[in-house]
Amino acid sequence: MVAAPSTAKRAFLALAAAVFCVVASTSASAAERTLKKASFIPAWNPQAQFAGYYMALEKGFYQKHGIDLSILNGGPETSTSEYLHSGKADFAVLWLATAIRERAAGVRLVNLAQIIQKSSMMLIARKSSGIAKPADMNGKKVGLWQGPFAIPPRAFFKKYGLRVHEVPQSYTINLFLHGGIDVASAMWYNEYHTILNAGIDPDELSIFLLKDYGINLPEDGLYTLEKTLKNDPTLAKGFAQASLEGWSYAFAHPEETLDVVIRYMREAKLPADRMHQKWMLERMRDLVIPKENRRVMGRLTRNDYTAAGHILLNNGEIRTLPDFKAFTEQSDAQQ
Amino acid sequence: MLSNKSIAFKLTLVITLCSTCIFASLLGYNYYRSRLVLRKELVRDARNLTTASVNRIETVLTAVTKVAEGVARSLENTRPTSEELSSLLRSTLAENPEIYGCGAAFEPHATGTDSHPYITYFHRDHGRIVYAPGDTLNYLQQDWYQISRETGKKEWTEPYYEGNVLMATCSVPFYETTDGARHLKGVAFSDVSLDWLTELVASIKVLKNGYAFLISRYGTIVTHPDRAMIMNVTIFGFAEAAKDPTLRELGRKMIKGGSDFIPFTNLKGVKCWVYYAPIPSTGWSLAVVFPETELLDQVKTLSLTGALIGLGGIMLLTMAVVLIARSITFPLKTLAGATTAIARGDFDVELPPVSTQDEVGKLADAFAAMKSSLKEYIKRLTETTAAKERIESELRIARDIQRDFLPRTFPPFPDRQEFDLYAVMEPAKEVAGDFYDFFFVDDTHLCFVIADVSGKGVPAALFMAMSLTLIKATARYGLPPEEILYRVNNVLARENDSCMFVTAFLGILDTESGEVIYANGGHNPPLHLKHGGGVAWLARSGSLMVGVMEDAPYRCERILLEPGDCLFLYTDGVNEAINAREEAFSNDRLERRLRALQGFEIKDVVFGIMADVRAFTGEAPQFDDITMMVIQYRGE
Secondary structure (H helix, E strand, C coil): CCCCCHHHHHHHHHHHHHHHHHHHHHHHHHHHCCCEEEEEECCCCCCHHHHHHHHHHHCCHHHHCCEEEEECCCCCCCCHHHHHHHCCCCEEEEEHHHHHHHHHCCCCEEEEEECCCCCCEEEEEEHHHCCCCHHHHCCCEEEECCHHHHHHHHHHHHHCCCCCEEEECCCCCHHHHCCCCCEEEEECCCHHHHHHCCCCCHHHEEEEEHHHHCCCCCCEEEEEEHHHHHHCHHHHHHHHHHHHHHHHHHHHCHHHHHHHHHHHHHHCCCCCCHHHHHHHHHHHHHHHCCCCCCCCCECCCHHHHHHHHHHHHHCCCCCCCCCHHHHCHHHHHHC | CCCCCCHHHHHHHHHHHHHHHHHHHHHHHHHHHHHHHHHHHHHHHHHHHHHHHHHHHHHHHHHHHHHHHHHHHHHHHCCCCHHHHHHHHHHHHHHCCCCCEEEEEECHHHHCCCCCCCEEEEEEECCEEEECCCCCCHHHHCHHHHHHHHHCCCEECCCEEECCEEEEEEEEEEEEEECCEEEEEEEEEEEEECHHHHHHHHCCCECCCEEEEEECCCCEEEECCCHHHCCCCEHHHHHHHHCCHHHHHHHHHHHCCCCEEEEEECCCCCEEEEEEEEECCCCEEEEEEEEHHHHHHHHHHHHHHHHHHHHHHHHHHHHHHHHHHHHHHHHHHHHHHHHHHHHCCCCCCCCCCCCCCCHHHHHHHHHHHHHHHHHHHHHHHHHHHHHHHHHHHHHHHHHHHHHHHCCCCCCCCCCCCCEEEEEEEECCCCCCCEEEEEEECCCCEEEEEEEEECCCHHHHHHHHHHHHHHHHHHHCCCCCHHHHHHHHHHHHHHCCCCCCCEEEEEEEEECCCCEEEEEEECCCCCEEECCCCCEEECCCCCCCCECCCCCCCCCCEEEECCCCCEEEEECHHHHCCECCCCCECCHHHHHHHHHHCCCCCHHHHHHHHHHHHHHHHCCCCCCCCEEEEEEEECCC
């Protein structure tokens, strides 16, 4: 929907060029080393939400960093934090809220990179159901995803003092389309577009982008266990670096990226709608390289961390906010 | 611009242009009408085809719905044991060959006190009906269960893949009423494989490349010739890819359950027509698409054939027009050449042979006739002109001869002082019928005569010659005037087959006494101009014209001229001269003029009267010979 302005494009092209220089200087020594095996689990089925990782693998960025990475198939039945915890995966995509909660609960997770820089979660209602502002949701049936995905909406309801009738929402939006619920949980880069492409026009919808209502819980970040990082800091650092390179490449080559994403989806026997993936990739660009302020790609800022922590504290998800430095050990080391 | 082009060119150009215009407009109209008719026909066919297909689909889906509804009703009204439920589901499945599977799923709380399992489900497997316990936990969040549960209505799921089989499920919630409160007990459901649907829709063929596709309630493409699209995209995603808002509009109309026949342009920019109609039970929509080019192919072929025939026809017509125009203008051109030759006087020029009997043939015939007539005419004209010239020359000679008859030397007798005489004759034509003469019959008697022969021209001249000769010859005998006229009359009247006659006044002057004896044969009476003034008319004799009747009598009269008296003799060419207003000169005017001229020389009197006559007649042609004679007696 929103094409990246040319300045942003130039910005990450420049960034990509800088990254390539780093790669070139390190690759010689990397090639001499034997590749280290590592595994990575994205938060969901293959889709453009993870395009950067597929492209980093596809274009050999992980290899250049000395990593023989295997990307596992995520999905609705898979908990990525459980994968990390159990050692089934070395690296994983977790939502910031999930990661803070896990860390607070004692799981020694470390944020390697914050891919999505701002919350993209939204609540969507049909205007015809009489919902135009948060207060209108009182007493309405609201679809919520299970687990940590319910944290941001619940924070929203709490903030606005809403009593809603929660209905577990599956990973389709059919319940909403059929009118089984009045309000649906949605990701800007995914379900929102699916609803539009179910024939409902934007002007027929009331949209509540949670970050616009003070609930800014940036989602996808790259995580590993503290011990994994300690064991081989170069591996973890290399993984994060290669992943960011992958994202830069994906945004610079959207069509090639979409080809690769679609291929992954086909291999996973998933419905592959290129236009939908295109939308998702474009929104990912808006989220990974927000144009509002000058941010460093992949960096979790203390402000964002603290703001997210306060939301979690207020909602009783955590009792104490874990130390930012410990949470982002790698990031601090980089600084 | 065209004015200097040939008839053949103009004719060919105009006819070819006109017929091309007529033909082109006819072809255009025909094309337009045929398109309308064909489109109408196609809309009807598309509608019939779509309606028939929708009905077939609807029949099956309704049956599937009925199964789910039947199971739900059974579970609402009764509390079957798990064996009874299994037997109900098994028999229902057996009785409804359309459905793939059916089952009942229960709310978790419902099992607390009941012995029912969470879910009982039977489905077909290679012709056998098998029991599948299914997932006992996760169905609560599956669409087929949850949607119906939340809406409290019968619901059809969006089509989905179960393994490799495309399926759709109809779910119906069922309830239990305890203590007057209605609680959801579970959801009954029946599945249907959509393979038959895919086949049915794929079998819809319109024209050559027309096809049908089916979209679900929310636009997912369920069947489509392009298999890559099936279940992968919605029509709205397709519209987004095509950047085609009209296609999105079409999709919205379709999922809203409308039906219409509309044009749209597909991804490849090919103009198509779409007819769509809803499948009521599921809210799906079936659309039939066919490219407009194919719709118009027949019309185009027809029009192209028509155009070729027309083109050939116009070429033939043009050739025919050229030939006809040439056949008309070639003889005309040759005739034009011949005319130029004829205008130069070449009457022997060859005329083009024209065998046709049309206007050109007639023109050529007329032209040939004109040529020979002209030739004949010119020949005759040449002869006539020659003859006329000869006659004119002869007449000129005759005039000279006639002039020589009349004495023209004045004074005629210069040695005789006792009288004077002057005479003049102006013929109206080459030769005259008037004459005068005078001669001495002895020394003292002068015979004078003035006469006017009836008629004019050559006959009159001949008669005049004869009369003059006769009078002169007879007068020589010294006879009195009445005897001369009597004899001449007898000679002329005797052999007068041509009934000519002459009026004559004949007198004899005694030069010594001045006495004039005279006889008047029907001539105008002369005037006596007296010396002392006064003009008197001589009395009319009442005698007949000379030559009319034999033995007619003539009387002798006398008059004595005093010295200085004159006699004025004239013919009717004077007093009956006619002017342009058809008025005669008249005797009165003659008398008046003579009075005015009294005392003048006799020659001047004659010329004076002549001038008066000329002035009176003006431009009017001289009608008759004008002759005058004046005799003056002078005495001793």
